[in-house]
Amino acid sequence: GAVVSQHPSRVICKSGTSVKIECRSLDFQATTMFWYRQFPKQSLMLMATSNEGSKATYEQGVEKDKFLINHASLTLSTLTVTSAHPEDSSFYICSARLARGNYGYTFGSGTRLTVV
């Protein structure tokens, strides 16, 4: 149980275009999801906290107009990278915290974004 599905796993896009990444909780409701970015051989850096039905909370230094987050339902959060640039190339990971049981965190499999 407690599976988070992230799609797509890999995407290559041209500079200037936008890319949408989806994160779905398959067998539970996630009122809060988290979006992380991981650079090669580095740790996960929290970008924003996505709250169902309200605006996301962005970490300091993360451009909210560039990384649009929508959490329209209890099972889906999306991250849209707008006007992508090569420096946006990275590994993006979503996570949800279980609101029951052991309150653990579960992670999506990640999306490798390459902007060319």
Place this chain on the structure above:
Amino acid sequence: AQSVSQHNHHVILSEAASLELGCNYSYGGTVNLFWYVQYPGQHLQLLLKYFSGDPLVKGIKGFEAEFIKSKFSFNLRKPSVQWSDTAEYFCAVTPNTGTASKLTFGTGTRLQVTL
């Protein structure tokens, strides 16, 4: 805000050697602590977690960690590593507020186990 330090960036061990990866955190209140593993090409998986109670926590695949509150530490241990333990290991902390608090990760430790 909380922070996590993992001082071992890259560890190389022979099979059957014992492992200890350091993790120290900084936070003034009660915390929940986690160790995650990321195998090559795969997503993060939970190894073990500490919420309360017995400070010695046992996880999957023979891993364990000990929470020492006075040292703000949560070191990961395994008595005898296997080649399949080659992976990246992340320590993480979140305040124990009971709500969906954000996880803060350490910089990770790359473990390489040689045959």
